[in-house]
Amino acid sequence: MQINIPRGTQDILPGTVEKWQYIENRIKDLCDRFQYNEIRTPIFEHTELFLRSVGDTTDIVTKEMYTFEDRGERSLTLRPEGTASVVRSFVENKMFGLPSQPVKLFYLGQMFRYERPQAGRFRQFVQFGVEAIGSKDPAIDAEVMALAYSVYESLGLSKLKLVVNSLGDKESRLAHREALMGHFSPSIGEFCKDCQSRLEKNPMRILDCKKDHDHPLMKSAPSILEYLNEDSKQYFEKVQAYLTALNIPYEVDSNLVRGLDYYNHTAFEIMSEAEGFGAITTLCGGGRYNGLTEELGGPEAPGIGFAMSLERLLAALQAEGIELPIEKKIDCYLVALGEEAKDYTVGLLNELRKAGFSAERDYLDRKVKGQFKAADRLQAKFVAILGEDELKENKINVKSQETGEQKQVNLDHLAAALKDFQSY
Numbered sequence: 001m002q003i004n005i006p007r008g009t010q011d012i013l014p015g016t017v018e019k020w021q022y023i024e025n026r027i028k029d030l031c032d033r034f035q036y037n038e039i040r041t042p043i044f045e046h047t048e049l050f051l052r053s054v055g056d057t058t059d060i061v062t063k064e065m066y067t068f069e070d071r072g073e074r075s076l077t078l079r080p081e082g083t084a085s086v087v088r089s090f091v092e093n094k095m096f097g098l099p100s101q102p103v104k105l106f107y108l109g110q111m112f113r114y115e116r117p118q119a120g121r122f123r124q125f126v127q128f129g130v131e132a133i134g135s136k137d138p139a140i141d142a143e144v145m146a147l148a149y150s151v152y153e154s155l156g157l158s159k160l161k162l163v164v165n166s167l168g169d170k171e172s173r174l175a176h177r178e179a180l181m182g183h184f185s186p187s188i189g190e191f192c193k194d195c196q197s198r199l200e201k202n203p204m205r206i207l208d209c210k211k212d213h214d215h216p217l218m219k220s221a222p223s224i225l226e227y228l229n230e231d232s233k234q235y236f237e238k239v240q241a242y243l244t245a246l247n248i249p250y251e252v253d254s255n256l257v258r259g260l261d262y263y264n265h266t267a268f269e270i271m272s273e274a275e276g277f278g279a280i281t282t283l284c285g286g287g288r289y290n291g292l293t294e295e296l297g298g299p300e301a302p303g304i305g306f307a308m309s310l311e312r313l314l315a316a317l318q319a320e321g322i323e324l325p326i327e328k329k330i331d332c333y334l335v336a337l338g339e340e341a342k343d344y345t346v347g348l349l350n351e352l353r354k355a356g357f358s359a360e361r362d363y364l365d366r367k368v369k370g371q372f373k374a375a376d377r378l379q380a381k382f383v384a385i386l387g388e389d390e391l392k393e394n395k396i397n398v399k400s401q402e403t404g405e406q407k408q409v410n411l412d413h414l415a416a417a418l419k420d421f422q423s424y
């Protein structure tokens, strides 16, 4: 019986995995330039962590978590996002006490959400995200957005749109909350069940509803920007001034609200405006979450971060027709003629590999022509050909597949000869 892959997951095969590696390397390089250090947290956490941090009115918590009981009857959940784990770890490892502040971290790993699979929506997907914890300087908000933006830009994407909003501080949000409740409650019966429960718990999340998106009351809803107090207003203005200083184009959208209940002040998304990208255009989402460290038992440490999935990044590259410059050539393929020469290449191959070359030989008893074809398939830069006569004379023929140049070298010095050959 054949068993297939679970819905909403995918195998990333050789030939495609190189694209992933290329992007992962670019991400790591950019994180180094921006000075974000990698953190690796477990794939599963106590369910409680996500209930507390992501919030119980979010889609993630209400319907998307992979939650299970382990044999010790603990409720565990496959992580649906990264912020909760990173902040948990920040508190648990007392990173607030580190001399170097703010603490700037990045993660790159699988996330799990029980979603309806479609283009850009998987049940297992890979997120790259960062968290900068311990500063409420609006310049760090701008830096975080610049890092997200530069991942896309540096890979060649140009049809990008950065949308920012401010959710204000607690006071501003409370005032806005009152206004939203007044706006929606008379007609809340026309909204979905989720929105009805959001009205009391977190009415701002109604604005993020995917079902009632087109209800006329959505457009006329009171804007958070009108409820920002002086501090929040100034903060938002600073963030925008810094974005301008960074030369990053952006738009303000007062209806942008993000998933987590703990978001405040800056919220942002980066979308793809490439034609034919499909219905889901958001590539990246992020925001500020002052208060989350306290909720998870730590001291006050304001944070900001974002997350983007590599699946949507790859989809955006495809929509813009961008081919990543992936070269997959091997250094040397050993072609052998006759039994003795074949035997000899076993040790010779190993020597090349020890010397740092990527090298391969035949394992299917192919004729010479077949071996040359195999060398072509692997895009070998050099082919080294060992015949019975050469073996007797302790020599080997080396041919550059790029220039056609050919040389006979001492068999004991093949690795050195390849190095020489490569250097001009």
Ligand code: ATP
Residues within 6 Å of the ligand: 081, 113, 115, 120, 121, 122, 123, 125, 127, 259, 280, 282, 283, 284, 285, 286, 307, 308, 309, 311, 312
């Ligand atoms: P959406 O509105 O598309 O459901 P979200 O608000 O649930 O997004 P976040 O939790 O903010 O998304 O996750 C950040 C990013 O992770 C998204 O912008 C997207 O790039 C990616 N992402 C989220 N869910 C998925 C998924 N199921 N498959 C692939 N990528 C995803």
Ligand code: MG
Residues within 6 Å of the ligand: 059
């Ligand atoms: Mg979602």
